[in-house]
Amino acid sequence: MNTERPESDSEKEFVQRAKQSLDEGLNRIPPQTMTRLRKTRREAVRQAESGGFDIASWFPAPMKALATAAVAVLALSTALHFSPGGLTSGSGEELELVASAEDLELSEDLEFYAWLAEEELDAG
Amino acid sequence: MDEFLASVEQRALRMAEFATGFEEDAMDLVQEAMMAWVRRYSHKPEEEWRPLFFRILQNKIRDWYRRQAVKRRVFGLVGGLFGRDEEQGQTVEALPDPKGRDPESHLQNSDSSAALESALRKLPLRQREAFLLRAWEEMSVADTARAMECSEGSVKTHYSRALAALRERLKEHGP
Numbered sequence: 700m701n702t703e704r705p706e707s708d709s710e711k712e713f714v715q716r717a718k719q720s721l722d723e724g725l726n727r728i729p730p731q732t733m734t735r736l737r738k739t740r741r742e743a744v745r746q747a748e749s750g751g752f753d754i755a756s757w758f759p760a761p762m763k764a765l766a767t768a769a770v771a772v773l774a775l776s777t778a779l780h781f782s783p784g785g786l787t788s789g790s791g792e793e794l795e796l797v798a799s800a801e802d803l804e805l806s807e808d809l810e811f812y813a814w815l816a817e818e819e820l821d822a823g
Numbered sequence: 824m825d826e827f828l829a830s831v832e833q834r835a836l837r838m839a840e841f842a843t844g845f846e847e848d849a850m851d852l853v854q855e856a857m858m859a860w861v862r863r864y865s866h867k868p869e870e871e872w873r874p875l876f877f878r879i880l881q882n883k884i885r886d887w888y889r890r891q892a893v894k895r896r897v898f899g900l901v902g903g904l905f906g907r908d909e910e911q912g913q914t915v916e917a918l919p920d921p922k923g924r925d926p927e928s929h930l931q932n933s934d935s936s937a938a939l940e941s942a943l944r945k946l947p948l949r950q951r952e953a954f955l956l957r958a959w960e961e962m963s964v965a966d967t968a969r970a971m972e973c974s975e976g977s978v979k980t981h982y983s984r985a986l987a988a989l990r991e992r993l994k995e996h997g998p
Contacts, residue, residue, distance in 0.1 A: 706986075713990055714958045720936045721959050725833045735850060736836060740828045743857040747824055747865050 824865055827872050828857060831960075835880055838955050841943050842884045852887060856880040873962065877970040881952055888948070935993070942992040946985055949973075953981035954989070 706714070832853065839849035856879045864875040943951055949971070956967045957978070967982075968975045 710986060710990070713993075714986070716935075717939055717989070718959055718961075720939050721834075721837070721955075723936060724837060724940060728833060728836065732836070732846065732850065733833075736832045736853070739854045739857055740825060740832055743828060743861045744825045746858070747861045 824861075827869070827876075828860075831873065831876060832857070834955075834959060835877070838952075839880065839884060841940065841951060841955070842948065843887055844944065848887065852880065852883045856883050859883075873960070874966040874969040877956060877960065877962070878972060881971060884948070938993055939989070942989050945992070946988060949977075950981045950985035950988065953978050954985035957982050958986075 835853050835856065836846075836849055839852040840846055843849050843852070856876065859879050860872075860876045863879075864872070867875060943954070946954070952971055953967060956962045956970055957964070962970065964975045964978050967978045971978060971981075
């Protein structure tokens with residue numbers, strides 16, 4: 700259902716004040732956070748300009764399969780160990796989420812995070 | 824590309840922080856969103872960059888909620904930390920303010936800025952997304968719908984409800 704109607708003057712004023720207030724909040728972002736944002740952005744742009752990287756391509760297919768299996772086994776053993784009643788009907792869905800959700804993206808980002816950590820160590 | 828990311832990074836960080844309640848998690852989500860955006864969409868026409876970037880960010884935020892839900896179930900941690908989004912069935916409402924603030928206390932302190940941020944944290948996820956993208960990011964209804972992956976009608980509904988809820992919670996601070 701579409702419940703939007705034209706904003707009244709008081710609503711427009713509220714939105715304007717909210718926007719101004721949120722903009723002022725940006726000034727309270729800590730300097731070290733701003734530095735991290737800047738580094739992240741520069742690295743993202745660098746990757747775009749250099750064609751990016753694919754850390755997964757460094758490893759042969761059997762090693763990738765082994766890594767995926769290891770993640771699945773770890774997730775399964777963790778769930779069995781910590782779940783008081785053993786696996787429940789919802790466990791399969793959760794395991795699928797844990798084992799598959801964006802693990803490839805995570806591996807692709809590992810080099811970036813390693814670089815970021817090095818940068819922060821150097822800066823610190 | 825650098826100019827575009829610079830233009831959205833701070834607001835993206837604050838949006839993620841409103842959603843998660845934690846600056847460190849918010850920082851991680853913005854990092855992930857930037858990297859994913861560069862990988863997938865930076866070759867797209869510039870006019871599409873903003874809705875696509877915020878679509879990725881909102882998806883990362885939803886993934887964050889799902890991971891929290893999985894962690895709670897797998898590790899048997901205490902439930903009930905999060906409320907339910909009555910519209911989406913998502914565990915999003917009433918995330919704790921990391922500094923223990925609430926709208927009422929801010930009203931008493933006449934701290935309208937902090938009260939607004941606290942009230943935003945209390946909104947259901949989809950309402951907060953619609954309000955921030957429409958009011959703060961000044962995106963059109965169509966672009967907001969693309970970013971939220973929903974219909975334009977849903978955007979209008981979420982925005983309208985968010986506006987009403989925020990005005991009600993912050994009425995002592997003016998119109």
